[in-house]
Amino acid sequence: MDIAIIGAGKVGAGIARAWAKAGHAIRYGLRDPAAARYRPLAATGALLAPAEAAAGAAAILLATPWPATEAAIAALGDLTGKLLLDATNPLAMGPEGLGLAIGHTQSGGERVAAWARGASTFKTLNSTGFEVLGDTQGYPQPPVMFVAGDDAARKPAVLGLVGELGFAPVDAGPLRNARLLEAHAMLWIDLALQRGQGRDFAFGLMRRAG
Ligand SMILES: NC(=O)c1ccc[n+]([C@@H]2O[C@H](COP(=O)([O-])OP(=O)(O)OC[C@H]3O[C@@H](n4cnc5c(N)ncnc54)[C@H](OP(=O)(O)O)[C@@H]3O)[C@@H](O)[C@H]2O)c1
Numbered sequence: 001m002d003i004a005i006i007g008a009g010k011v012g013a014g015i016a017r018a019w020a021k022a023g024h025a026i027r028y029g030l031r032d033p034a035a036a037r038y039r040p041l042a043a044t045g046a047l048l049a050p051a052e053a054a055a056g057a058a059a060i061l062l063a064t065p066w067p068a069t070e071a072a073i074a075a076l077g078d079l080t081g082k083l084l085l086d087a088t089n090p091l092a093m094g095p096e097g098l099g100l101a102i103g104h105t106q107s108g109g110e111r112v113a114a115w116a117r118g119a120s121t122f123k124t125l126n127s128t129g130f131e132v133l134g135d136t137q138g139y140p141q142p143p144v145m146f147v148a149g150d151d152a153a154r155k156p157a158v159l160g161l162v163g164e165l166g167f168a169p170v171d172a173g174p175l176r177n178a179r180l181l182e183a184h185a186m187l188w189i190d191l192a193l194q195r196g197q198g199r200d201f202a203f204g205l206m207r208r209a210g
Contacts, residue, residue: 003026145168
Protein backbone atom coordinates (compact mmCIF):
# COMPACT_ATOMS: atom_id res chain seq x y z
CA MET A 1 0.00 0.00 0.00
CA ASP A 2 1.18 3.57 -0.64
CA ILE A 3 1.39 5.20 2.80
CA ALA A 4 2.08 8.88 3.47
CA ILE A 5 3.90 9.80 6.67
CA ILE A 6 3.05 13.28 7.93
CA GLY A 7 5.43 14.11 10.75
CA ALA A 8 8.59 12.14 10.04
CA GLY A 9 10.04 12.45 13.54
CA LYS A 10 10.62 9.82 16.20
CA VAL A 11 7.21 8.17 15.75
CA GLY A 12 6.66 8.69 12.02
CA ALA A 13 10.13 7.65 10.84
CA GLY A 14 10.23 4.55 13.05
CA ILE A 15 6.84 3.28 11.92
CA ALA A 16 7.67 4.11 8.30
CA ARG A 17 10.84 1.99 8.46
CA ALA A 18 8.86 -0.96 9.83
CA TRP A 19 6.13 -0.63 7.19
CA ALA A 20 8.75 -0.31 4.44
CA LYS A 21 10.28 -3.57 5.67
CA ALA A 22 6.81 -5.15 5.43
CA GLY A 23 6.67 -4.15 1.74
CA HIS A 24 4.69 -0.90 1.80
CA ALA A 25 5.67 2.10 -0.36
CA ILE A 26 6.41 5.07 1.90
CA ARG A 27 5.83 8.69 0.88
CA TYR A 28 7.24 11.13 3.44
CA GLY A 29 5.34 14.44 3.51
CA LEU A 30 7.94 16.97 4.64
CA ARG A 31 7.69 20.73 5.08
CA ASP A 32 11.21 21.00 3.64
CA PRO A 33 11.91 17.85 1.56
CA ALA A 34 15.36 19.14 0.54
CA ALA A 35 16.60 19.57 4.14
CA ALA A 36 19.80 17.62 4.87
CA ARG A 37 18.39 16.18 8.10
CA TYR A 38 15.81 14.19 6.11
CA ARG A 39 18.25 12.61 3.64
CA PRO A 40 18.57 9.33 5.62
CA LEU A 41 14.81 8.82 5.13
CA ALA A 42 15.35 8.43 1.38
CA ALA A 43 16.51 4.85 2.05
CA THR A 44 12.96 3.89 3.00
CA GLY A 45 10.72 6.20 0.99
CA ALA A 46 10.15 9.17 -1.30
CA LEU A 47 10.81 12.66 0.13
CA LEU A 48 7.89 14.84 -0.95
CA ALA A 49 5.92 17.93 0.02
CA PRO A 50 2.98 17.07 2.33
CA ALA A 51 0.19 17.57 -0.26
CA GLU A 52 2.10 15.54 -2.86
CA ALA A 53 2.71 12.71 -0.38
CA ALA A 54 -0.96 12.62 0.61
CA ALA A 55 -2.32 12.83 -2.94
CA GLY A 56 -0.66 9.59 -4.01
CA ALA A 57 -1.33 7.66 -0.81
CA ALA A 58 -4.10 5.23 0.10
CA ALA A 59 -3.35 5.67 3.81
CA ILE A 60 -1.84 8.51 5.82
CA LEU A 61 -0.10 8.29 9.19
CA LEU A 62 -0.34 11.51 11.17
CA ALA A 63 2.50 11.88 13.70
CA THR A 64 2.89 15.61 14.22
CA PRO A 65 3.26 17.51 17.51
CA TRP A 66 -0.25 18.35 18.72
CA PRO A 67 0.08 22.15 18.33
CA ALA A 68 1.14 21.67 14.68
CA THR A 69 -1.54 19.13 13.79
CA GLU A 70 -4.35 21.35 12.51
CA ALA A 71 -1.96 23.23 10.19
CA ALA A 72 -0.34 19.99 9.05
CA ILE A 73 -3.74 18.59 8.04
CA ALA A 74 -4.73 21.83 6.29
CA ALA A 75 -1.59 21.55 4.15
CA LEU A 76 -2.61 18.12 2.83
CA GLY A 77 -5.36 19.27 0.50
CA ASP A 78 -8.45 17.19 -0.24
CA LEU A 79 -8.55 14.12 1.99
CA THR A 80 -11.84 12.68 0.74
CA GLY A 81 -11.75 8.90 0.93
CA LYS A 82 -8.28 8.69 2.53
CA LEU A 83 -7.56 6.36 5.40
CA LEU A 84 -6.07 8.48 8.19
CA LEU A 85 -4.26 6.88 11.14
CA ASP A 86 -3.89 9.44 13.90
CA ALA A 87 -0.97 8.68 16.23
CA THR A 88 -0.91 12.12 17.84
CA ASN A 89 -1.65 12.83 21.48
CA PRO A 90 -3.13 16.20 22.49
CA LEU A 91 -0.43 16.97 25.05
CA ALA A 92 0.17 20.29 26.78
CA MET A 93 2.10 21.51 29.81
CA GLY A 94 -0.20 22.50 32.67
CA PRO A 95 0.29 23.49 36.31
CA GLU A 96 0.76 19.80 37.22
CA GLY A 97 3.20 19.10 34.37
CA LEU A 98 2.60 17.31 31.08
CA GLY A 99 -1.03 16.27 30.56
CA LEU A 100 -3.86 16.03 28.06
CA ALA A 101 -5.06 19.39 26.71
CA ILE A 102 -8.53 17.93 26.10
CA GLY A 103 -10.40 14.80 27.23
CA HIS A 104 -13.57 13.36 28.80
CA THR A 105 -15.99 14.97 26.33
CA GLN A 106 -13.69 15.48 23.36
CA SER A 107 -10.50 13.90 22.04
CA GLY A 108 -7.66 14.76 19.74
CA GLY A 109 -8.86 11.99 17.42
CA GLU A 110 -12.28 13.59 17.06
CA ARG A 111 -10.70 17.00 16.42
CA VAL A 112 -8.45 15.44 13.78
CA ALA A 113 -11.50 13.87 12.10
CA ALA A 114 -13.20 17.29 11.99
CA TRP A 115 -10.10 18.93 10.52
CA ALA A 116 -9.56 16.09 7.99
CA ARG A 117 -12.98 16.39 6.38
CA GLY A 118 -13.88 13.45 4.14
CA ALA A 119 -11.18 11.12 5.49
CA SER A 120 -11.82 7.92 7.48
CA THR A 121 -10.03 8.73 10.72
CA PHE A 122 -8.76 6.10 13.16
CA LYS A 123 -6.99 6.67 16.46
CA THR A 124 -4.16 4.22 16.93
CA LEU A 125 -0.38 3.87 17.37
CA ASN A 126 -0.48 6.55 20.07
CA SER A 127 -0.30 4.60 23.32
CA THR A 128 3.27 3.36 23.65
CA GLY A 129 6.69 4.93 23.09
CA PHE A 130 8.28 5.50 19.72
CA GLU A 131 10.92 2.88 20.50
CA VAL A 132 8.19 0.22 20.67
CA LEU A 133 6.14 1.65 17.80
CA GLY A 134 9.13 1.24 15.48
CA ASP A 135 10.29 -2.16 16.83
CA THR A 136 7.94 -4.57 18.62
CA GLN A 137 10.52 -7.38 18.87
CA GLY A 138 11.72 -8.87 22.14
CA TYR A 139 8.52 -8.95 24.21
CA PRO A 140 7.14 -12.23 25.56
CA GLN A 141 3.90 -11.62 23.63
CA PRO A 142 2.97 -9.06 20.97
CA PRO A 143 2.29 -5.67 22.61
CA VAL A 144 -1.36 -4.64 22.35
CA MET A 145 -2.43 -1.71 20.17
CA PHE A 146 -5.97 -0.38 20.22
CA VAL A 147 -7.75 0.99 17.16
CA ALA A 148 -10.75 3.33 17.45
CA GLY A 149 -12.71 4.51 14.44
CA ASP A 150 -16.21 4.72 12.99
CA ASP A 151 -15.66 3.28 9.50
CA ALA A 152 -16.46 -0.42 10.04
CA ALA A 153 -15.72 -1.30 6.41
CA ARG A 154 -12.15 0.01 6.60
CA LYS A 155 -11.30 -0.96 10.16
CA PRO A 156 -9.94 -4.39 9.11
CA ALA A 157 -7.38 -2.63 6.88
CA VAL A 158 -6.22 -0.51 9.81
CA LEU A 159 -6.05 -3.52 12.12
CA GLY A 160 -3.96 -5.19 9.41
CA LEU A 161 -1.52 -2.28 9.13
CA VAL A 162 -1.12 -2.22 12.92
CA GLY A 163 -0.65 -6.01 12.99
CA GLU A 164 2.09 -5.81 10.37
CA LEU A 165 4.11 -3.77 12.86
CA GLY A 166 4.03 -6.75 15.23
CA PHE A 167 1.28 -5.50 17.53
CA ALA A 168 -1.74 -7.48 18.65
CA PRO A 169 -4.33 -5.12 17.17
CA VAL A 170 -7.60 -4.74 19.08
CA ASP A 171 -10.79 -3.04 17.87
CA ALA A 172 -11.54 -0.49 20.61
CA GLY A 173 -14.82 0.76 19.18
CA PRO A 174 -15.89 4.08 17.70
CA LEU A 175 -13.73 7.15 17.24
CA ARG A 176 -15.10 8.79 20.37
CA ASN A 177 -13.17 6.09 22.28
CA ALA A 178 -10.07 8.02 21.28
CA ARG A 179 -10.86 9.77 24.59
CA LEU A 180 -9.92 6.51 26.30
CA LEU A 181 -6.95 5.75 24.05
CA GLU A 182 -5.42 9.18 24.65
CA ALA A 183 -5.84 8.79 28.44
CA HIS A 184 -4.23 5.34 28.07
CA ALA A 185 -1.30 7.01 26.29
CA MET A 186 -1.04 9.49 29.15
CA LEU A 187 -0.81 6.56 31.58
CA TRP A 188 2.09 5.15 29.52
CA ILE A 189 3.81 8.55 29.55
CA ASP A 190 3.36 8.96 33.30
CA LEU A 191 4.66 5.46 34.05
CA ALA A 192 7.62 5.92 31.71
CA LEU A 193 8.68 9.40 32.74
CA GLN A 194 7.50 9.75 36.36
CA ARG A 195 7.19 6.27 37.88
CA GLY A 196 10.49 4.68 36.91
CA GLN A 197 9.24 2.22 34.28
CA GLY A 198 11.50 3.64 31.55
CA ARG A 199 10.60 3.89 27.87
CA ASP A 200 10.98 0.26 26.88
CA PHE A 201 7.76 -1.22 28.23
CA ALA A 202 4.55 -1.91 26.38
CA PHE A 203 1.06 -2.91 27.45
CA GLY A 204 -0.18 -6.43 26.70
CA LEU A 205 -3.64 -7.97 26.63
CA MET A 206 -3.76 -11.53 27.93
CA ARG A 207 -6.37 -14.18 28.53
CA ARG A 208 -6.59 -16.99 31.04
CA ALA A 209 -5.36 -20.25 29.56
CA GLY A 210 -7.85 -23.09 29.05
N1 LIG B 1 7.50 10.28 21.13
C1 LIG B 1 6.73 9.24 21.46
O1 LIG B 1 7.19 8.26 22.10
C2 LIG B 1 5.26 9.22 21.06
C3 LIG B 1 4.54 8.03 21.19
C4 LIG B 1 3.21 7.98 20.75
C5 LIG B 1 2.62 9.12 20.19
N2 LIG B 1 3.37 10.28 20.10
C6 LIG B 1 2.72 11.45 19.48
O2 LIG B 1 3.16 11.47 18.11
C7 LIG B 1 3.33 12.81 17.66
C8 LIG B 1 4.75 13.00 17.15
O3 LIG B 1 5.65 12.76 18.21
P1 LIG B 1 7.23 12.62 17.93
O4 LIG B 1 7.84 12.29 19.23
O5 LIG B 1 7.48 11.75 16.75
O6 LIG B 1 7.61 14.13 17.56
P2 LIG B 1 8.93 14.66 16.79
O7 LIG B 1 10.03 13.67 16.91
O8 LIG B 1 9.13 16.04 17.30
O9 LIG B 1 8.48 14.69 15.26
C9 LIG B 1 7.46 15.50 14.81
C10 LIG B 1 7.63 15.70 13.33
O10 LIG B 1 6.54 16.50 12.86
C11 LIG B 1 7.05 17.36 11.84
N3 LIG B 1 6.16 18.50 11.71
C12 LIG B 1 5.96 19.50 12.59
N4 LIG B 1 5.03 20.36 12.12
C13 LIG B 1 4.64 19.87 10.90
C14 LIG B 1 3.72 20.28 9.92
N5 LIG B 1 2.99 21.39 10.08
N6 LIG B 1 3.58 19.53 8.79
C15 LIG B 1 4.29 18.38 8.62
N7 LIG B 1 5.20 17.95 9.53
C16 LIG B 1 5.36 18.67 10.65
C17 LIG B 1 8.45 17.70 12.29
O11 LIG B 1 9.24 17.98 11.17
P3 LIG B 1 9.83 19.42 10.75
O12 LIG B 1 9.77 20.30 11.98
O13 LIG B 1 11.19 19.11 10.30
O14 LIG B 1 8.90 19.86 9.68
C18 LIG B 1 8.92 16.40 12.94
O15 LIG B 1 9.61 15.57 12.04
C19 LIG B 1 2.95 13.70 18.85
O16 LIG B 1 1.60 14.10 18.72
C20 LIG B 1 3.14 12.79 20.05
O17 LIG B 1 2.31 13.15 21.16
C21 LIG B 1 4.67 10.35 20.49
